[in-house]
Amino acid sequence: MSFKTIATATVVAIAFAAPAFAESIITVKDPYARVASKMSKSGAAFMVIENTGDEADQLIDARSDVSKLVELHTHKENEQGVMQMLHVPEGFAIPAGGKHMLARGGDHVMFMGLNEVLTHGDTINVTLVFEKAGEVAVEIPVDLERKPMHGMKHMNHGGGKMKMGN
Numbered sequence: 001m002s003f004k005t006i007a008t009a010t011v012v013a014i015a016f017a018a019p020a021f022a023e024s025i026i027t028v029k030d031p032y033a034r035v036a037s038k039m040s041k042s043g044a045a046f047m048v049i050e051n052t053g054d055e056a057d058q059l060i061d062a063r064s065d066v067s068k069l070v071e072l073h074t075h076k077e078n079e080q081g082v083m084q085m086l087h088v089p090e091g092f093a094i095p096a097g098g099k100h101m102l103a104r105g106g107d108h109v110m111f112m113g114l115n116e117v118l119t120h121g122d123t124i125n126v127t128l129v130f131e132k133a134g135e136v137a138v139e140i141p142v143d144l145e146r147k148p149m150h151g152m153k154h155m156n157h158g159g160g161k162m163k164m165g166n
Contacts, residue, residue, distance in 0.1 A: 025053030026094065026133040032143040033111075035118045043067070043118055045109040045126060045140050046102045051094040059100070060091040061129035068113030070126075075105055085110070094130070104148045120144040 031047035043066075051057055062070050072088045083105075092107055094100045102108045109126065118124070122142040127135050 025051055025055075026057060026128075026130055026136055027052065028128070028136065028138050031138055031140040032146055033118065033124050033140045034142065034144055034146070035114070038117055038119070040118075041112070041114055043111045043114060043142075044073070044104075045111070045124065046104060047138070047140070048099050048101050049092075049094050049128070050099040051096060054096050055132065056096045057094045057133055058091050058131040059094060059128055060131055062109045062126055063129070064111065064124060064126045065115065066118070066124045066126075067111035067115055069111075071110045071112070072107070073110040074107045118142045 027050045029048040029050060031045060033043055033045040035043040045062075049059060059072065062072060064070050072091050073085050074088050075083050076086055078084050087110075088107070092100050092102075100107070109128075111124075120142055124140045124142065126138050126140055128138060129135055
């Protein structure tokens with residue numbers, strides 16, 4: 001092989017490998033999950049998703065083995081003033097240089113048809129899927145003692161372990 005062939009092959013290999021080494025611009029802070037009771041067949045996860053990049057992204061899906069169905073949901077008030085939980089198939093926008101809060105009473109990851117009983121201290125493995133950042137694996141602790149707004153004022157102390165991947 002000539003030097004030119006080897007050099008060209010090296011450049012091509014690096015070009016294809018570069019995206020695998022690129023760091024995600026998405027970070028997840030203060031994740032936690034909960035269920036209403038021990039007998040619940042559903043649960044939800046909450047967190048703050050930050051986008052430190054200069055381009056907006058979109059959370060488009062969530063996956064987990066903890067339940068038969070995992071969806072992105074929100075709460076919305078209907079014409080009669082009653083709050084309804086709705087599936088949001090288009091997901092949630094994560095603005096460039098900004099954040100989007102998944103919180104109780106608002107946007108969240110919904111687990112329906114739980115495959116196991118979730119107890120305080122358990123950990124749920126969830127993969128969040130973004131249009132641009134790809135997949136972000138998050139270990140989410142089950143916290144049945146947390147009050148609705150606990151931790152949301154001091155979002156910089158974070159929690160949970162994250163692993164980035166495509």
